[in-house]
Amino acid sequence: MHKGFSKSVELFKEAQKFIPGGVNSPVRAFKSVGLNPVFIKSGAGAKIYDEDGNEYIDYVGSWGPLILGHRHPHVAEALERCLRDVGTSFGAPTEMETKLASMVAEAVPSVEMLRLVSSGTEATMSALRLARGYTGRNKIVKFEGCYHGHADFLLIKAGSGALTLGIPTSPGVPAGSAANTIVTGFNDLANLEEVFKLEGEDIAAVIVEPVAGNMGVIPPAPGFLEGLRNLTARYGSVLIFDEVMTGFRVSYGGAQQLYGVTPDLTCLGKIIGGGLPVGAYGGKREIMECVAPAGAVYQAGTLSGNPLAVTAGIATLEILKQPGIYEELERKSASLEQGLREAALANGVEANLNRVGSMLCVFFTGSSVNDYAAACSSNTACFSAFFKSMLEQGVYLAPSQFEALFVSLAHGENEIEQTIKAAWNAFKSIK
Numbered sequence: 161m162h163k164g165f166s167k168s169v170e171l172f173k174e175a176q177k178f179i180p181g182g183v184n185s186p187v188r189a190f191k192s193v194g195l196n197p198v199f200i201k202s203g204a205g206a207k208i209y210d211e212d213g214n215e216y217i218d219y220v221g222s223w224g225p226l227i228l229g230h231r232h233p234h235v236a237e238a239l240e241r242c243l244r245d246v247g248t249s250f251g252a253p254t255e256m257e258t259k260l261a262s263m264v265a266e267a268v269p270s271v272e273m274l275r276l277v278s279s280g281t282e283a284t285m286s287a288l289r290l291a292r293g294y295t296g297r298n299k300i301v302k303f304e305g306c307y308h309g310h311a312d313f314l315l316i317k318a319g320s321g322a323l324t325l326g327i328p329t330s331p332g333v334p335a336g337s338a339a340n341t342i343v344t345g346f347n348d349l350a351n352l353e354e355v356f357k358l359e360g361e362d363i364a365a366v367i368v369e370p371v372a373g374n375m376g377v378i379p380p381a382p383g384f385l386e387g388l389r390n391l392t393a394r395y396g397s398v399l400i401f402d403e404v405m406t407g408f409r410v411s412y413g414g415a416q417q418l419y420g421v422t423p424d425l426t427c428l429g430k431i432i433g434g435g436l437p438v439g440a441y442g443g444k445r446e447i448m449e450c451v452a453p454a455g456a457v458y459q460a461g462t463l464s465g466n467p468l469a470v471t472a473g474i475a476t477l478e479i480l481k482q483p484g485i486y487e488e489l490e491r492k493s494a495s496l497e498q499g500l501r502e503a504a505l506a507n508g509v510e511a512n513l514n515r516v517g518s519m520l521c522v523f524f525t526g527s528s529v530n531d532y533a534a535a536c537s538s539n540t541a542c543f544s545a546f547f548k549s550m551l552e553q554g555v556y557l558a559p560s561q562f563e564a565l566f567v568s569l570a571h572g573e574n575e576i577e578q579t580i581k582a583a584w585n586a587f588k589s590i591k
């Protein structure tokens with residue numbers, strides 16, 4: 161029996177006095193599902209516990225990083241050792257940074273060298289500065305519905321027509337910041353070819369989530385990533401895969417390994433920090449050596465390569481690189497997908513599931529979802545009702561239709577079964 165949310169309601173009221181909207185990142189506020197956010201007290205394995213004493217099976221996993229679940233013993237012990245024997249920060253080089261960098265370089269096909277930063281936003285922002293510095297060009301291309309953090313020139317939506325200047329999506333982003341950002345359709349290679357015909361010589365970089373995970377989950381259409389690779393190579397533009405979400409998630413080597421397409425630069429975050437703040441950008445040596453102090457493109461960070469964060473990252477990758485891990489994640493995720501599909505079908509709910517590895521999304525639409533427009537056709541009222549029912553039954557999903565659900569290694573058969581049962585009730589209630 162769910163114990164209600166009275167303490168969370170109280171805590172949210174208090175939080176709103178001191179923190180804008182009561183949260184430190186907007187989607188946490190549960191606005192798009194019209195509910196009060198749940199205040200979390202602790203987590204262990206696949207479960208989180210709220211301040212009212214409710215227990216949930218967690219499919220948010222801190223929005224992706226916790227692929228091993230909460231407080232995995234190997235990560236927790238490494239962190240304890242680091243606190244006890246090392247320290248929290250020096251702002252000077254440490255051996256462990258090279259260790260994490262070499263582990264990432266070994267895993268991710270495009271990465272010969274990398275720079276550690278403290279968030280995904282920093283990684284994409286810095287990678288794009290580097291691409292511009294390296295090519296001496298200004299324009300960048302991004303895809304509608306892809307999110308790359310909150311740098312000014314990335315908070316841009318598409319204008320209309322094949323090639324228009326981007327429009328800022330947030331007050332405070334000057335039109336000038338939007339002017340060099342071209343926005344085109346995800347999975348629409350034909351339109352991108354037009355863009356390159358018109359502007360190709362001025363395009364410094366194309367940045368893409370190789371599996372889009374910020375408009376629900378949308379896999380790349382066959383040939384899309386290969387097409388990006390060919391076009392950017394032809395025009396001398398830098399191809400950037402934003403693998404902040406997909407890196408070490410869809411395979412140990414990320415989406416680039418899964419799909420066999422190697423970009424010039426890769427952005428990482430989330431999993432490589434094991435639940436602590438880490439981001440990274442890396443790629444070809446020739447490009448990376450343009451970064452200061454090796455080269456002239458400036459980028460820096462007080463807490464970059466932070467010992468605690470790097471320790472959590474190394475410990476996480478040590479587990480992930482063991483044989484059979486991604487097969488296990490795939491098995492668990494496939495059985496969840498199948499159960500959710502059957503539950504929707506049996507209860508007469510029009511739903512379409514997209515899944516790549518342990519990233520999954522239930523869209524409430526009868527048609528398949530391959531791009532931003534299709535994602536937007538999902539019935540968000542149905543999603544909200546589904547979300548609320550799942551929450552009350554002890555399953556914690558991301559509070560928005562346009563987010564991924566993450567399966568972790570900590571999710572066992574019991575949890576998956578319980579989730580499918582809850583979904584059965586949830587689908588029945590919204591029919």
Ligand code: PMP
Pocket residue numbers: 223279280281282284307308309310369373374402403404405429430439
């Ligand atoms: N890129 C992608 C693909 C992301 O999913 C995110 C965050 N969800 C970011 C960049 C930004 O990362 P951060 O929130 O760590 O700044």
